Amino acid sequence: MRPHILILGGTTEARELGLALSNRELITTMSLAGRTAAPAAQPVPVRRGGFGGAEGLAEYLRTQRVDFLIDATHPYAQTISANAAQAALQTNTPMLALRRPPWTAVDGDVWIDVSDAKDAARALGECPRRVFLAVGRQELAPFATAPQHHYVIRSVDPVEPPLDVPHAHYILARGPFTESDDRAVLEAFSIDAVVAKNSGGAATYGKIAAARLLGVPVFMFSRPPAVPDCICVATVAEAVAWLDHEIALADPRGV
Ligand code: NAP
DSSP, X not given: OOOEEEEEOOSHHHHHHHHHHHTSSSEEEEEEOOOSSSOOOOSSOEEESOOSHHXXXXXXXXXXXXXXXXXXXXXXXXXXXXXXXXXXXXHTOOEEEEOOOOOOOOTTOOEEEESSHHHHHHHTOSSOOEEEEOSOGGGOGGGGGOTTSEEEEEESSOOSSOOSSSOEEEEEOOSOOOHHHHHHHHHHTTOOEEEEEOOOSSTTTXXXXXXXXXXXXXXXXXXXXXXXXXXXXXXXXXXXXHHHHHHHHHOTTOO
């Protein structure tokens, strides 16, 4: 029997991991939340939509005979990660979290730590600013409480309904974004504040590098705490090595 691997995806790393596993003697399924209307193509079969909480995911692991679970969701996707850990425990399924390490500030960066979108909206202050918001559509609502600012909002899918503020400009685009892409945006809109998640990785670092270059402060969401007691690696290569090790443990004769 070929081992069945379930990857909880929605990130570049999940897609890369799918690719690394795609030509091996495994059954690999990629799970996507289904938020994006036209998600990027995946190298392995995909299932879409929520499972119905930790219980639903546990049920899926049982009925689909999943042997190994890899949580490669975004570092800020807290609910699914907690559900995955709980479902893995309930079903005794070996589980790994694949998480990009956060960015760290370097010389020239001006970062203001904020806990979340609500905190960022407050920290932007009373004086009107020109703000680049690249935090995902689900995090926008709190900025309606700070309507004095002029917002430039970038997202993959349209923001529906639009943010309830008098000045908002929308950019529809899918990463990766380079430093020069994002420098062009910051300059074109005379941006004087960037709001960002500390996602890590290269695909969305362009705005951070561009902000540094232009001396623009970044209001950075702090990372949610890691799920306790979960084995965590930072790279796709480490995730593949973990899987190889687990498969060898489960079947010492080799699969
Ligand atoms: P979340 O708050 O942790 O999850 C909310 C619910 O969405 C979960 O309880 C689960 O529903 C469903 N879900 C999330 N990821 C799923 C997956 N890969 N497969 C199946 N169901 C999933 O997550 P989120 O912040 O909404 O993120 C959703 C997806 O977008 C994730 O796959 C994540 O990697 C990706 N993403 C998130 C961010 C971010 O900043 N949060 C950025 C880029 C990409 P049920 O409880 O019904 O199972």
